Amino acid sequence: MHEYKSLLAGTAPAFIDFMNASQHWNENYEKRFIAFDNYLFNMHRNESVLTQDMVDAWCSVRPEESANANIARTSVVIAFMRYLQRRGLTNVKEPDRPKPQKCTHIPHAFTTEELTRFFYACDHIIVQNNRKASLVKKLILCVIFRLMYCTGLRPKEARMLKKNEVDLEHGVLNIVETKGHDQHYVAVHESMVIIMREYERRMEELVPERVY
Structure with missing residues (x-):
C-alpha cells in the first residue's frame, strides 16, 4: 500500500x-x-x-x-x-470542471480476414533463441486475445485474471478485477476451454509458481 x-x-x-x-x-x-x-x-x-x-x-x-x-x-x-x-474537515470548494464531451470515436469492426491474419500473426511469433521469456510471451498472446474475442472480456479483466479464478473443468471465469466492483462470472465455449487447458499445461512447465 x-x-x-x-x-x-x-x-x-x-x-x-x-x-x-x-x-x-x-x-x-x-x-x-x-x-x-x-x-x-x-x-x-x-x-x-x-x-x-x-x-x-x-x-x-x-x-x-x-x-x-x-x-x-x-x-x-x-x-x-x-x-x-x-465531515467539516475543509472549507475548500470543488473546482470548476469542464463539461463532458460526447465521444465521436467509431470502433473498428474487424473483418473475418483481418481476424484470421491477426491470430495467424500471434501463432507465428518467433521465439528468440528459445528464451523462456519469449516463449511465455508467445503463449500469452496466442490465448489472451482469443479469450477476449470469444468472451467479450475487457483487456484489464483478461490481463488481471488469476489462476484460481479460472475453472477449466466447467469452463467458467470468475471476473474480480473489473470496471468498478461488478464481480461476475463468464462462461467460456468448449473450444476455448481446450485452448486454455493446453495453455495451462505449457505454462505449468515454464512458470509453475505464477499467480496469473
Missing part, C-alpha cells in the same frame, strides 16, 4: 477505507490519488492544510488534455473534497 507523504497523510487512509466500504475505490482512483499526493509533497511539502489554490492548480485543464481526460484524472480529488466537506 502506498505511504502517503504529503498533507494527505492524516486523512487519506480513512478516505480510502470509506471508498472501499462503499465499493467506489478502484485501481485508477488509487493511481490518480497517489499522483495528487506526489504533487502536494513535491510542491507543498511544508504546508499542513489543503488550500483552494492547491486543488484548483491540480484540477485545472492541462495543455493537450481533453475535457473527458481531465474529468477522469480529477474525479478522485473531487470525491476526496466531498468526503472532507461532509
Whole structure:
C-alpha cells in the first residue's frame, strides 16, 4: 500500500477505507490519488492544510488534455473534497470542471480476414533463441486475445485474471478485477476451454509458481 507523504497523510487512509466500504475505490482512483499526493509533497511539502489554490492548480485543464481526460484524472480529488466537506474537515470548494464531451470515436469492426491474419500473426511469433521469456510471451498472446474475442472480456479483466479464478473443468471465469466492483462470472465455449487447458499445461512447465 502506498505511504502517503504529503498533507494527505492524516486523512487519506480513512478516505480510502470509506471508498472501499462503499465499493467506489478502484485501481485508477488509487493511481490518480497517489499522483495528487506526489504533487502536494513535491510542491507543498511544508504546508499542513489543503488550500483552494492547491486543488484548483491540480484540477485545472492541462495543455493537450481533453475535457473527458481531465474529468477522469480529477474525479478522485473531487470525491476526496466531498468526503472532507461532509465531515467539516475543509472549507475548500470543488473546482470548476469542464463539461463532458460526447465521444465521436467509431470502433473498428474487424473483418473475418483481418481476424484470421491477426491470430495467424500471434501463432507465428518467433521465439528468440528459445528464451523462456519469449516463449511465455508467445503463449500469452496466442490465448489472451482469443479469450477476449470469444468472451467479450475487457483487456484489464483478461490481463488481471488469476489462476484460481479460472475453472477449466466447467469452463467458467470468475471476473474480480473489473470496471468498478461488478464481480461476475463468464462462461467460456468448449473450444476455448481446450485452448486454455493446453495453455495451462505449457505454462505449468515454464512458470509453475505464477499467480496469473
